[in-house]
Amino acid sequence: MKENVVLPDSIQCRERFRQTFKEIPDDDLKQLFTQITVKDYKKGSIVYKEGTRIKGCYFVYSGIVKIFQTGKEGKEQIIKFEQEGDIFGFRSVIRQESACTSVETLSDSVLCHIPDFALLHLIKSNPDFAYDLMQIACKELGDSNKCIKDIAQKSVKARLAEILLLIANDFGLENDGSLKLNLTQEDLSNFVGTATETVIRLLSDYRTDGLVESKGRKIKLLNIEKLKKIAGY
Amino acid sequence: MKENVVLPDSIQCRERFRQTFKEIPDDDLKQLFTQITVKDYKKGSIVYKEGTRIKGCYFVYSGIVKIFQTGKEGKEQIIKFEQEGDIFGFRSVIRQESACTSVETLSDSVLCHIPDFALLHLIKSNPDFAYDLMQIACKELGDSNKCIKDIAQKSVKARLAEILLLIANDFGLENDGSLKLNLTQEDLSNFVGTATETVIRLLSDYRTDGLVESKGRKIKLLNIEKLKKIAGY
DNA sequence: CGTCAGATTGATCTGTGTCAAACCCAGTGG
DNA sequence: CCACTGGGTTTGACACAGATCAATCTGACG
Numbered sequence: 001m002k003e004n005v006v007l008p009d010s011i012q013c014r015e016r017f018r019q020t021f022k023e024i025p026d027d028d029l030k031q032l033f034t035q036i037t038v039k040d041y042k043k044g045s046i047v048y049k050e051g052t053r054i055k056g057c058y059f060v061y062s063g064i065v066k067i068f069q070t071g072k073e074g075k076e077q078i079i080k081f082e083q084e085g086d087i088f089g090f091r092s093v094i095r096q097e098s099a100c101t102s103v104e105t106l107s108d109s110v111l112c113h114i115p116d117f118a119l120l121h122l123i124k125s126n127p128d129f130a131y132d133l134m135q136i137a138c139k140e141l142g143d144s145n146k147c148i149k150d151i152a153q154k155s156v157k158a159r160l161a162e163i164l165l166l167i168a169n170d171f172g173l174e175n176d177g178s179l180k181l182n183l184t185q186e187d188l189s190n191f192v193g194t195a196t197e198t199v200i201r202l203l204s205d206y207r208t209d210g211l212v213e214s215k216g217r218k219i220k221l222l223n224i225e226k227l228k229k230i231a232g233y
Numbered sequence: 234m235k236e237n238v239v240l241p242d243s244i245q246c247r248e249r250f251r252q253t254f255k256e257i258p259d260d261d262l263k264q265l266f267t268q269i270t271v272k273d274y275k276k277g278s279i280v281y282k283e284g285t286r287i288k289g290c291y292f293v294y295s296g297i298v299k300i301f302q303t304g305k306e307g308k309e310q311i312i313k314f315e316q317e318g319d320i321f322g323f324r325s326v327i328r329q330e331s332a333c334t335s336v337e338t339l340s341d342s343v344l345c346h347i348p349d350f351a352l353l354h355l356i357k358s359n360p361d362f363a364y365d366l367m368q369i370a371c372k373e374l375g376d377s378n379k380c381i382k383d384i385a386q387k388s389v390k391a392r393l394a395e396i397l398l399l400i401a402n403d404f405g406l407e408n409d410g411s412l413k414l415n416l417t418q419e420d421l422s423n424f425v426g427t428a429t430e431t432v433i434r435l436l437s438d439y440r441t442d443g444l445v446e447s448k449g450r451k452i453k454l455l456n457i458e459k460l461k462k463i464a465g466y
Numbered sequence: 467c468g469t470c471a472g473a474t475t476g477a478t479c480t481g482t483g484t485c486a487a488a489c490c491c492a493g494t495g496g
Numbered sequence: 497c498c499a500c501t502g503g504g505t506t507t508g509a510c511a512c513a514g515a516t517c518a519a520t521c522t523g524a525c526g
Contacts, residue, residue, distance in 0.1 A: 069378065069379070069381075069382040071382055071385075071386040071387075072386065072387075072465060075386055077381060077382040077385050077386060079378050079381060090371075091371045091374055091375060094364075094367055094368060094371045095368065095371050095372065095375065097375070100375050100378060100379065101378065123360070123363070123364060123367070124360045124361075124364065125360070126360075127356070127357045127358070127359075127360055127363060128357075130356070130360060130363040130364065130367065131327075131356060131357065131363065133367065134327055134356070134363065134366065134367050134370060135327060135328065137367060137370045137371055137374060138323075138324045138327045138328050138370055139328060140374055141324055141370060141373055141374050141377060142324060142328065142330070142333050144374060144377035144378060144380075144381060145302065145312055145333060145334060145377060146302070146333065147377075147381055148302075148310060148312060148377060148380055148381055148384060148426075149302040149304055149310040151381060151384045151385050151426075152304075152310050152384050152426030153304040153305065153308055153310060153426070154304075154305075155481075155482095156481080156482070157481090184503095184504065184505090185504075185505065185506090186504075186505095193381075193384075193385030193386070194482075194483085195482070195483055195484075196504090196505085197482090197483080197484085197505095197506080197507085198481090198482060198483075200505070200506060200507085201482095201506090201507085204506085204507090216490090216491095216504085216505075217504090217505090232305060388513075388514095389513080389514070390513090417471095417472070417473090418472075418473065418474090419472075419473095427514075427515085428514070428515055428516075429472090429473085430473095430474080430475085430514090430515080430516085431513090431514060431515075433473065433474060433475085434474090434475085434514095437474085437475090449472085449473070449522090449523085450472090450473090467526105468525105468526095469524100469525090469526090470523105470524095470525095471522100471523095471524095472521105472522085472523090472524105473520100473521075473522070473523095474519100474520080474521070474522090475518105475519085475520080475521090476517105476518090476519085476520100477516105477517090477518085477519105478515100478516085478517080478518105479514105479515085479516075479517095480512100480513105480514095480515080480516095481512105481513100481514095481515090482511105482512090482513090482514105483510105483511085483512085483513090484509105484510085484511080484512100485508105485509090485510085485511100486507105486508090486509090486510105487506105487507090487508085487509105488505100488506080488507080488508100489504105489505075489506070489507095490503105490504085490505070490506090491502105491503095491504090491505100492501105492502100492503095492504105493500105493501090493502095494499105494500085494501080494502105495498105495499100495500090495501105496497105496498095496499090496500100
C-alpha cells in the first residue's frame with residue numbers, strides 16, 4: 001500500500017480543467033477553483049450512490065470511474081466510463097435532483113468536487129461555459145439515444161463487438177495492442193447489458209473466428225473490420 | 234380534406250413559447266420570433282430524417298410528433314413523443330451535427346422552425362435561456378439513462394406497463410378514461426422495443442387480468458396500482 | 467362492396483438467461 | 497513454502513421469453 005499520495009494542487013487541476021473547457025477566462029477559473037475540493041479515491045471506492053443528494057459535480061483529474069444504475073436484484077447497468085478530463089454528476093446539479101446513477105472508481109483516482117453553487121454560478125455568469133457544458137450534455141444525449149436503439153434492436157453479439165470497438169476508441173490500446181480499459185467480465189457484461197456467461201461465450205466465439213485474442217480480462221482486437229461488420233456498421 | 238388551415242401568428246407562437254421558457258424577456262423573444270418560420274404538417278408527415286442536416290430546431294405549437302431512430306431492416310425505435318410546448322432538434326444544432334433521429338407527425342401539427350443561428354445567438358446572449366435549455370437536455374438525459382436500464386433489464390411485460398403509465402402521465406386521459414395518445418400497435422411496440430405481436434399478446438393478458446380495457450388502439454387503464462407493480466415500482 | 471392497413475391468433479424456433487459445477491490464480495497466513 | 501480461500505472465469509445443460517412466420521380477421525373508407 002502506497003501512503004501519502006500527493007494530491008495535485010489547485011493550479012494543476014485548473015490546467016487539466018482548461019483542457020476540457022478551453023474558453024473560460026483565467027479569472028473565472030481561479031474563482032471556481034478556490035471552491036473546489038480535491039480528493040483521492042482507492043480503486044473500487046463508491047463516489048456516490050443513486051438516489052443520494054450530491055451537492056455538486058465531479059471532475060476527473062486522474063483515474064477511471066464507472067457510471068451505472070442498479071436494477072432489480074442488484075444487477076448493474078453500466079451507462080458509461082469517465083476518464084481524465086471528464087466531468088460527471090452535473091445532471092443532478094442542473095436538475096436539482098438526487099443522483100440517478102451510482103459512481104465507482106475502477107482504478108485509484110483523483111477527483112475534484114465542484115460544489116453546486118459554484119457550478120451554477122459559472123453557468124449563469126459565463127455563456128461560453130454554459131455552452132461547453134451543453135455540448136457535453138448533448139453529446140451524452142446522442143450517445144444515449146443510440147444506445148437505446150442498439151440495446152433494443154441489436155443482438156448481444158453485435159453489441160459486444162460494438163462496445164469493444166467503443167472501448168478501444170475511447171480508452172485506447174496498450175503497447176501490445178490490447179485494450180487499455182481492463183474490465184472484469186462482469187463489468188463488461190453489465191455494460192453490454194447481458195449475462196456474464198453470455199459475454200464469455202461470445203468472446204470465445206470471436207476467438208475461434210480469429211477476431212480477438214483474449215485470456216482473462218485482457219482483450220486484443222485482431223480484426224477491426226470484421227468486428228465493425230458484426231457490430232452492424 | 235380541410236383547406237386553408239389558419240396558422241397562428243407570431244404573437245400566438247411567442248405566447249406559447251413563453252409557457253415553456255418563462256424567464257425570457259420580451260425583447261429577446263420578439264427578436265427571436267422575427268426569424269421563425271411557422272408551418273403546418275399533415276398527420277404522418279416526415280419533419281426530418283436521421284442523418285440529414287437540419288438548419289435549426291423545432292417548437293411544437295400544436296400536435297404530436299414521434300421522435301425515432303431507424304435500425305437495420307427499417308425497424309423503428311421510438312425515443313419519445315413531443316407535444317404542444319415541446320422543443321426538439323436542438324441537440325443537432327448545439328452539436329452542429331446532422332440529426333440522429335427522424336421525426337414524423339402523429340397528428341396534424343403546427344411547428345415553428347427556429348433557425349440555428351437564432352437559437353445559438355439566444356443561448357450565447359441569454360444565460361437564462363441557456364439554462365432552461367440545459368434543463369431540458371438534462372431531463373432528457375436522465376430519461377434516456379433510465380430507459381437504457383429498463384430496456385436492458387426489465388421484461389417486455391414490465392416495460393409495456395411502464396410505458397402505458399408514462400403515456401397516461403405525459404399525455405393524459407380522455408373523458409372516458411382511455412389514453413389520449415392513440416398509437417398503432419406498431420408504434421406502441423416500437424416504443425417498447427419489441428414485436429407488434431408481443432404487445433398484442435401482452436395487452437390481451439392484461440385484459441384477462443382486468444388491468445386494462447382495450448379494443449383496437451383504444452386503451453383504458455383500469456388498475457394503475459397493479460400496473461405499477463408489474464412495471465417494477 | 468372491395469380493398470387495404472392494421473389487429474389478432476396460432477404454431478414454431480431460437481437467442482439468451484439461469485443454474486450448477488468446476489477451474490484458475492493471486493493473496494494470505496500458518 | 498505450501499495449503500487454503502475466495503473472487504473471478506469458464507463450460508455444460510436446460511428452460512423460456514420473445515421473435516418470426518403464416519393465416520385469418522376487422523373495420524374504415526373510397
